[in-house]
Structures are given as C-alpha cells and as structure tokens.
Amino acid sequence: DQQVKQNSPSLSVQEGRISILNCDYTNSMFDYFLWYKKYPAEGPTFLISISSIKDKNEDGRFTVFLNKSAKHLSLHIVPSQPGDSAVYFCAASAKYSGGSNYKLTFGKGTLLTVNP
Amino acid sequence: KAGVTQTPRYLIKTRGQQVTLSCSPISGHRSVSWYQQTPGQGLQFLFEYFSETQRNKGNFPGRFSGRQFSNSRSEMNVSTLELGDSALYLCASRGQTNTGELFFGEGSRLTVL
Numbered sequence: 001d002q003q004v005k006q007n008s009p010s011l012s013v014q015e016g017r018i019s020i021l022n023c024d025y026t027n028s029m030f031d032y033f034l035w036y037k038k039y040p041a042e043g044p045t046f047l048i049s050i051s052s053i054k055d056k057n058e059d060g061r062f063t064v065f066l067n068k069s070a071k072h073l074s075l076h077i078v079p080s081q082p083g084d085s086a087v088y089f090c091a092a093s094a095k096y097s098g099g100s101n102y103k104l105t106f107g108k109g110t111l112l113t114v115n116p
Numbered sequence: 117k118a119g120v121t122q123t124p125r126y127l128i129k130t131r132g133q134q135v136t137l138s139c140s141p142i143s144g145h146r147s148v149s150w151y152q153q154t155p156g157q158g159l160q161f162l163f164e165y166f167s168e169t170q171r172n173k174g175n176f177p178g179r180f181s182g183r184q185f186s187n188s189r190s191e192m193n194v195s196t197l198e199l200g201d202s203a204l205y206l207c208a209s210r211g212q213t214n215t216g217e218l219f220f221g222e223g224s225r226l227t228v229l
Contacts, residue, residue: 006158034217043120043206043220044159089159103172104218106151108158 003027004092006107014115019077021110023090026071030092034104035064035075038087047088048075080114087111118143120221122207128227134195137224141188141209148190149218150182153204162205165190194226202228 005024013019021035031052036044050057050064050073057064063076077084090107121140129135141148150162161174165184182192188209194201204225208218 036220041222043208043222045220046217049217091159103161103164104149105161106159108156 002108003030004090004105004107006088006090006110008110009108010111010113012113012115013080015082016079019075019080019084019112019114021075021077021088021090021112023073023075023107024071025073025092027092027094027105028071029094030105032093033064033066033073034091034093035062036089036091036106037084038089038109044089077112080112082114082116085112085114120207120209120219122205122221122224124224125222126225126227128229129197130229131197131199133197134193135197135226136191136193137205137207137226139190139192139207139209139221141190141207142211142219145209145211145219146188147210148184148188149208149210150190150192151206151208152176153206153223154202159206162192197228199228202226 003026034049035047037047038044048059048062048064050066055066061077066073087109089109091104093104123138147166149164151159152162153159162176163173163182164171168184179195184190204223206220206223208220210218
C-alpha cells in the first residue's frame with residue numbers, strides 16, 4: 001500500500017520556466033512533509049519541508065504548497081535551471097505508533113530534466 | 117562537520133552469499149535509518165536504530181538485519197543474497213529533532229550475480 005504517491009515518473013521543462021512536481025498522500029496521520037533531491041551516484045539531499053499547520057513554505061527558488069483537504073503537496077521551482085535536473089522525492093513523516101519519533105515514507109520519485 | 121559515511125561504496129556478490137554494510141552517522145546523531153532504493157520503487161524503509169535499539173522495521177524478510185554500536189555507527193547485514201537484493205542501500209542519520217529530516221550518505225551499491 002503506497003501511502004505517498006508521485007504519479008509522474010518524469011517531467012521535462014525549459015530553462016527559466018516553472019517546474020511543478022506533485023505528490024499525493026493517503027495517511028491522514030502525516031504531519032510533516034519533505035522534498036529531497038537526488039543526483040545519480042549520490043545520496044538524497046534535503047531540499048525543503050513543510051509542517052501540516054502551514055500551507056506554504058518558500059526558500060529561494062523553491063516553494064512547497066500543502067493542501068491538506070486534498071492530501072496533496074507540490075514543489076514549485078522558479079526559475080528552473082539545468083542544475084536542477086535530478087530525481088525529486090516527496091516524503092512524509094508521522095509518529096511511530098507508541099513512540100515519540102518519526103519515520104519517513106517516500107514516494108517513488110520524479111525525474112526532472114531542465115533543458116537549456 | 118563530516119557527513120554520513122557509508123562503506124563500501126560498491127560491491128558485487130553472488131547468490132547465496134551474505135553482505136555487511138557499514139554506516140557512520142554525523143557526529144552527535146544517535147538515530148540511524150537504512151533504506152533500499154531500487155529502480156521504480158523509490159526509497160523503502162528497512163529499519164531505524166537509536167541508542168543501539170531497533171525502533172522500527174520495514175516490510176523486509178528476516179534475511180535483512182542490522183545493529184547499532186555504542187558510538188552510533190551502524191551495520192546492516194543481508195544473508196542468503198538473492199538477485200532481487202541488487203540495489204542502492206542508503207543510510208541516513210538524524211539529530212535531536214521532532215521532524216523527520218534525514219541526512220543521507222552516498223549509499224552502497226550492491227550487485228548480486
């Protein structure tokens with residue numbers, strides 16, 4: 001049962017345009033959401049996050065939007081640059097049952113290609 | 117501050133063998149998680165250790181095991197390797213935080229022939 005879904009395996013955009021990566025989740029217990037970027041042969045690196053008490057978080061060219069009622073979040077990259085070409089993973093965290101810490105559940109990733 | 121270090125980076129094994137992967141977390145981080153990444157499956161949670169105790173385990177068979185030492189370094193072991201175990205194994209550490217932000221190593225690429 002896939003609790004975090006990234007339905008687009010790939011996305012191609014032109015340099016300078018906006019990239020929008022989407023993510024849906026099913027578990028209403030998720031209360032923190034993160035985006036990671038991964039280049040080939042490297043580990044994922046944290047990009048941006050958002051708490052469930054917010055609906056938007058911005059960091060430079062990157063903005064994450066959260067729509068709790070729709071259980072949907074999106075990552076906007078404006079303007080897109082060729083160096084942004086990577087796999088982007090959406091992740092969500094919820095408390096362990098009976099515990100006080102968190103486990104991350106990842107989507108399958110979206111390969112973003114930004115063309116010069 | 118050094119990042120998460122994983123060894124070995126690449127290894128090739130044959131079916132039926134076993135393998136041990138090592139992870140050194142960021143200094144001061146006591147939580148270490150392991151993830152398996154395969155094409156088309158994203159990152160799948162294996163287990164998490166905190167202060168030498170396994171706190172949670174993913175849906176993997178018992179051939180996958182791990183442990184954590186008193187210095188927070190962690191190892192994972194896969195016994196009786198199968199072709200389907202070929203993957204990138206990622207270790208991640210986390211500091212004292214209520215959020216789920218993880219810091220990943222570069223991974224150990226395992227190929228099973």
